[in-house]
Amino acid sequence: MEPRFRETAFIKGVAQVAQLPLDEGIEIAFAGRSNAGKSSALNSLCGRKALARVGRTPGRTQEINLFALPPAEDWRLVDLPGYGYAKVSAGQREHWDQLLGDYLQARRCLRGLVLIMDIRRPLTELDRQLLDWVPLDRCHLHCVLTKADKLSRQQADRQLHGAQRELEAMGVEATLQTFSSLKNQGVEDLRGLLADWLNAPA
Ligand SMILES: Nc1nc2c(ncn2[C@@H]2O[C@H](COP(=O)(O)OP(=O)(O)OP(=O)(O)O)[C@@H](O)[C@H]2O)c(=O)[nH]1
Ligand SMILES: [Mg+2]
Numbered sequence: 001m002e003p004r005f006r007e008t009a010f011i012k013g014v015a016q017v018a019q020l021p022l023d024e025g026i027e028i029a030f031a032g033r034s035n036a037g038k039s040s041a042l043n044s045l046c047g048r049k050a051l052a053r054v055g056r057t058p059g060r061t062q063e064i065n066l067f068a069l070p071p072a073e074d075w076r077l078v079d080l081p082g083y084g085y086a087k088v089s090a091g092q093r094e095h096w097d098q099l100l101g102d103y104l105q106a107r108r109c110l111r112g113l114v115l116i117m118d119i120r121r122p123l124t125e126l127d128r129q130l131l132d133w134v135p136l137d138r139c140h141l142h143c144v145l146t147k148a149d150k151l152s153r154q155q156a157d158r159q160l161h162g163a164q165r166e167l168e169a170m171g172v173e174a175t176l177q178t179f180s181s182l183k184n185q186g187v188e189d190l191r192g193l194l195a196d197w198l199n200a201p202a
Contacts, residue, residue: 003195007070008046008077013063015095017102021066025074026198027109031100031130032116034082037146040181041116042067042079045190052079062096064103075198078103084126104133112140112197114190119145119156119178122163131172140197141174143167148178148185 014020032038039052052065065079080103081096088096104110113134117127122145134141143163148156156178167174175193179186 001071001199003075003198004070005045005191006047008048008051008067010051011066011068011076013065015063015099017099017106020064023108025072025076025109026111027076027078027107028112028114028194028197029078029080029110030114030116031080032082033124033126034085036082036116036118037181038082038116039079041144041146041179042077044181044184044187064099083130084124101133105135110139112142115141115143117143117145119148119151119159122159123166128170131170136173141172142193143174143176144179144190145176146179146181149180149182
């Protein structure tokens with residue numbers, strides 16, 4: 001089945017894993033540092049201007065937001081809360097970490113994680129911590145280096161290869177690509193990859 005990204009529709013936002021829909025079907029989650037460009041990437045992927053909120057204030061996406069992806073009844077895209085925003089209380093941060101960790105470790109229908117990173121600083125300490133939570137034995141990982149429009153083609157390629165080498169050194173198996181929501185670059189590659197994940201046998 002071909003996913004119809006343009007028809008993606010918001011289901012709900014949850015602040016607790018207990019409020020998630022039944023753990024069935026297939027979910028593809030998007031994670032990344034606050035302000036990395038996660039919501040923008042989701043909007044580009046779905047060819048929509050305002051599916052996911054793009055905040056000028058970092059840390060806006062505070063809940064797990066779920067979206068239905070047709071034509072399957074039970075395919076979902078999941079916008080996870082951004083991490084690493086400094087100006088929040090310790091309690092709030094703890095809540096987000098907990099929510100993120102619980103989701104990643106407990107969710108059986110999680111088929112793949114798309115890690116959105118600013119191409120100028122991929123694989124920060126917090127990204128590495130997140131990778132520790134991802135059950136890589138049963139979940140694909142794809143790294144999207146976004147805001148590529150901020151760099152020359154040559155610089156972007158250098159960043160991509162650097163990140164690739166770092167992941168290899170960490171023993172983490174992942175695919176990578178450059179991306180720009182602003183220029184709509186890499187969108188078709190991302191759509192193709194997610195379609196493969198959705199259609200692969202579990
Ligand atoms: N130049 C450029 N700017 C981008 C790109 N993607 C996002 N931005 C900008 O980066 C800022 C953050 O984008 P968001 O998509 O809201 O980031 P986010 O990761 O969802 O942030 P939180 O929800 O706060 O965690 C916004 O000002 C966007 O306009 C891109 O590809 N190129
Ligand atoms: Mg966001």
